[in-house]
Amino acid sequence: MAEATSQSNRQHWLLSLPAVVMFLGLLVVPLALTAILSFNAFDSTRGPLDEYTLSNYIEVFTDSYYYDLFARTALMSLGVTAICILVGVPETIILSRMRPAWQGAFFVIILGPLLISVVVRTLGWSILLGREGFINTTLLSIGLSDAPLQLMFSMAGVVIVLTHVMLPFMVISVWSTLQKLDPQIAYAARSLGAGPLTAFRRIVLPQLLPGILSGAIIVFTLSASAFATPALIGGRRVKVVTTAVYDEFLSSLNWPLGATVAVLLLIGIVLVVVGSNRIIERKFKQVFA
Template sequence: MSASRPLPRPLRTAAARRGRPTGPFLVAPVTLLFALLLVLPMALVGMLSLQGFDASSGGVLDAYSWHNYAQIVAAPYYHEIFLRTFGLAISVTLGTIVVGVPEAWFIFRMSARWRAFFLILTLGPLFISAVVRTLGWSILLDGQGVVAQMLVRLHLVDTPPQMLFSFPAVVVVLVHALVPLMVLSVWTSLQSIDPQIANAAVSLGAGPFTVWRRIVLPQTAPGILSGSLMVFALSASAFATPALIGGRRLKVVATAAYDEFLHSMNWPMGAAIAVCLLVLNLGIVALYGRVIERRLKRRLGEATS
């Protein structure tokens, strides 16, 4: 009896494909893990935000209503906290753009050896714990810290200023922490730019500002937009820096939710504050991505035409 002949290669490939999992089966484990670690906890937080709270006994009531959200919408106290939070996020985003975009361009123009060194130096804040980094800044910005003593020795001020527990201090520390994300985003966009284009523009008589406005900025616009989205979302939900640098007097949404959870023990109200922050953050990011991005690209396109 003759041995069975092997199948032709196309038939072998088709037979092998029948035994392999398809796309939905390949992404099913990741989707399940995502649902368990993110969607399920957020659903539980949303359910908790609808429950009541008994202040006398300090317990959560098994009754569901929109009372917590109505209290957040009606109370001016929460309006001020949310406005301060998103004002902080906008200030930090603008600060990272002002610092990070030129920094990424200067590093991009360096030689390969110095480029690697300064890029690693720029990414340094990402390698340090947020608490350790913030505590270091609190020592620098204290009334007896290095910055205050230097200002006194330079005769810029008469008495050491207390820079802690202020809005500008929180902005500075968050810009230092998040500017690497802006640099990385802009750096990715700069990889598609030929440095000789800028040199050619200079040889044709264009000044540095013209080169930056008409050549570099339009090419880096996608990186600036993606970096702004990341910086805004992270700064709006930041907790460690506002808590340690801003203190009790400069309360943001994250610290307000923390106080409701651990100080007042009002878990439903803390969950409602967290859900409001998430919804507003996602809404602003989506609006920025759909509207502001289109307008900026249209203006940059008109500027380059």
């Protein structure tokens, strides 16, 4: 069924032409311009210069400020990913055991926030996390702590809110893998003498692993790319790569340096995605062909 109707040889070009034009003109060209910009020299009084230099890259690679910046971003993303796995996987399994009507309702509740602006969700958290916010007042009033916790403008706060933003992605990813499982396999394990925990650990969990891993990739990359949440919750105190780029572009106005950091962020994320997909493919290809 590969063939379309007769004289169709050029049809697909016409159909894909608008998209190709759009993506070349509005995506490939701007990205290329940004890459070029990252090689431009910069003078604080005269702005970006037309000379080409590696000095921006040298600065990023030698200055420990940028090293800390990327390390902080990676650690933050790893932390969010780990919590999302620890919380999201059990929750997805709990969801899968519910009756369909409940399942549907809770899916809307858990996944619905994906469609609500991240600024709105972050605003809600900033109300909850503030020094006089509801979490601190509650903790103080029930005596769980004697001084307000510093959650706003802290890494802990950023991780909490990012976890909230990213959890739906983990649930979605694990859920799609869970749907492909043959429920009889777990029964088979039970009938062969495995207890419920052993059946889960030895039979179900290994089959969920691809879903967990692909969810982890999504959560990690989206966390490393997140801007509004670290900017609003972390503020100036918790700077990550994205907020640093924003400052270079809109405060320091050092566009070439900002472009360099942005290009490195993009490369880093592409490497993570491509690299982990490789690993997943190599490891699970035979099993889940």
